[in-house]
Amino acid sequence: MTRTHRDDQRPAPLATDEPLEGHYFVSTYPPFSTWTADRVADAKRMLNRAPTASPDAAFGLYVHIPFCMKRCRYCYYLAYTGRSLEQIDGYLDTLVDELAIYRRSPALAERDLSFVYFGGGTPSLLHERSLARMIDRLQSIMPWSKAKEVTFECAPKTVNECKLRILKDSGVTRLSLGVQIMDDEVLRSNGRVHFVSDVEQAYAEIRKVGFPVVNIDLIVGLIGETDSTFFGSLDRVLGMQPDSVTIYQLEIPHNTPLYAALRCGGLDATPASWEEKRHRLAGAFARLEEHGYHVRSAYAAVRDPVRHPFVYQDAQYHGADLLGLGVSSFSYIDGVHFQNVTSNRAYVEKVRTGSCPIGRAYTLSxxxxxxxxxxxxxxxxxxxxxxxxxxxxxxxxxxxxxxxxxxxxxxxxxxxxxxxxxxxxxxxxxxxxxxxxxxxxxxxxxxx
Ligand SMILES: C[S@@+](CC[C@H](N)C(=O)[O-])C[C@H]1O[C@@H](n2cnc3c(N)ncnc32)[C@H](O)[C@@H]1O
Ligand code: SF4
Missing domain, CATH: 1.10.10.920 (Arc Repressor Mutant, subunit A)
Structure with a gap:
């Protein structure tokens, strides 16, 4: 087992200014905990009136696919494992029905999509037939033929040529592959289901089918990672020449298996401190720049900022509207934030009865x-x-x-x-x- 520190030197994790655990990433403002159930009526009122945005204002769709092969130790996303094909197909039908409900609302009836994002969970887990059917049905309600970008998140073991061709034919322009680190031992220690050989195979197939932008997601600070495994992994990624490299600093949110292990002393290596993570990330950005990449945000570097944009992020950061489909998804439309209910049963039930499955909302001044x-x-x-x-x-x-x-x-x-x-x-x-x-x-x- 790789160790970064000796166990007897482990710092007290809960008593520092920058605690190791918790959730820090800011996705939007105001913070989610200020959104409330008693504001849901405001969101529904907004959906029932004509949009105040001009018809060509940026508008995106996020589609949440909450299924994975196995739960990673650090993951805080809503994702289910071990679901049958029938259960997954039932969920996909609900997504389509949900989109139809929104399409009937005056606020969204005429809007054209300028970007689309399939995230998860693991969207690439879907069976080929399910994938093609979902895409056809979503597009028949809200086509994305005019979209500037369609992103699809993939995990290495779930990618094959047939799925990639379906994605390419349906207009996917940006593929994002969740690699995390190119080191089998660290991958295993963090509960990832794939190995380095799976990454290499998936990446070769992605490049063979050909997408305008291929992004690789990495994490800095995984359990068992050292300077040597992190930078060795980065060099292997650089050798693959992805168009974009995203590096997240590991968070240990309270709802993760990793946090439970941290609390009960069940970790076999001390998590990296924030200082260590920043130090490695600074080194990674420097190395990416030496290889001709441009740092485009706090998390990512791209080979060419013009040819390799990230419309989904830029548009949202500049106030674009976004409709989120699926259990627990977030939306922002016409100055109103809303989030779907977080229980799958409640989500399916609400959509079945023809109502928007919104659980909490917030209207911004x-x-x-x-x-x-x-x-x-x-x-x-x-x-x-x-x-x-x-x-x-x-x-x-x-x-x-x-x-x-x-x-x-x-x-x-x-x-x-x-x-x-x-x-x-x-x-x-x-x-x-x-x-x-x-x-x-x-x-x-x-x-x-
Ligand atoms: C929904 S996942 C991407 C697709 C796929 N589920 C996967 O993991 O390969 C989005 C990304 O969030 C990042 N991530 C997940 N949990 C994290 C955590 N606790 N701290 C930092 N980044 C995390 C990972 O880099 C992951 O690729
Ligand atoms: S594959 Fe991605 S979404 Fe699924 S558990 Fe792992 S990090 Fe979370």
Whole structure:
């Protein structure tokens, strides 16, 4: 078993300023814990009126496929294992019925899709026939022929040429492969079902079928990872020449098997500290840049920012509307956030009776929309002054003077007349900085 530290040197995990456990990644604003069931009526009212956005405003679809072969130790996503083909097909039929409900609503009846994202769970787990049928049925309700980007998440052991051809023929432009690390021992210690040879086989098939953008997801700080296994793995990934490399710093949220093991002392290696993770990520970005990649956000580097965009992320960070389908999915439409119910039984039941399966919602004020876009764009490393004065009528340096001064003194960002630029050391910890810009009532709120 690989060890990064001796067990008797293990730090007390719950008593530091940066605890090892918890969920830090900021997906949106205000934090999810502020969304409530008593606001669901607001979301339904919004769906029942004509959209205020112009018909060509960016609008995306997220489709949640919550099935996996096996649960990874660190995973906090809603995903089920061991479901039969019949159960999975039943869920896919519900997704289609859900989309039909939204298509009938005045707010979404005429909107054209500009981006689509199939995420999970493991969308590539679907059987070929189920995949083709789901895609045909979704497209017959809301076609994505005009979309700039269609992303599909894959996990190595579940990819084959037949599925990839179905995806390519149905307009998928961006494939994202969950690799995490190119080291069999570390993969096994973290409960991944695949090995390095599965990655190599899947990647060769993906390249053979040919997609405009291929992304590889990695995690820094996996249990048992060392500098040597992390950078050795990165070099193997660089050798594969993906168009995009995404590296997430390992989080240990409370609802994961990893957290349970951490609490009861059942881990055979100490998790990397945040400082170690940032150090490795900084080294990874430097190595990616040496190989000609461009750092495009706090998490990703791409070979060519023009040819290898990530529309799903950029559009959302600039206020695009997004409809999320599936159990527990999130949406943001016309300034209203809403999330589907998180129980599959309740989700299926609501859709069966023809109602939107929304469990909690939140209507943003104009100022909350401004803060939302500002903090999300900081995750890309830059907020443009002209964009914010044009869209929201604010001068960023005046609106956020105090936190900007404080964070600039720490060397984490700089502000000038053109906008706000997050420095590299700031980018490595950006999700921890964002709360400094929140409205007082949303500070210290959970992002889950
Ligand atoms: C839904 S998964 C991607 C597809 C597929 N399920 C897989 O794991 O290969 C999205 C990505 O989130 C990242 N991720 C999952 N759990 C994480 C955690 N606890 N900390 C950091 N990143 C995590 C992984 O890099 C993963 O590829
Ligand atoms: S394969 Fe992906 S979604 Fe499934 S359990 Fe692992 S990390 Fe989570």
């Amino acid at each position: 104009d100022d909350e929309r401004l803060v939302r876009e500002f903090v999300l764009q900081l995750k890309l490393g830059r907020a443009d002054a002209k964009y914010f004065s044009g869209k929201f009528g604010v001068d960023l340096r005046e609106r956020f003077r105090r936190p900007l001064d404080q964070l600039a003194r720490l060397g984490w960002l700089s502000a000038d007349a053109q906008g706000i630029t997050v420095t590299r050391v700031g980018l490595l910890r950006v999700d921890r900085l964002l709360a400094n810009f929140y409205h007082r009532c949303h500070k210290n709120k959970q992002h889950s």
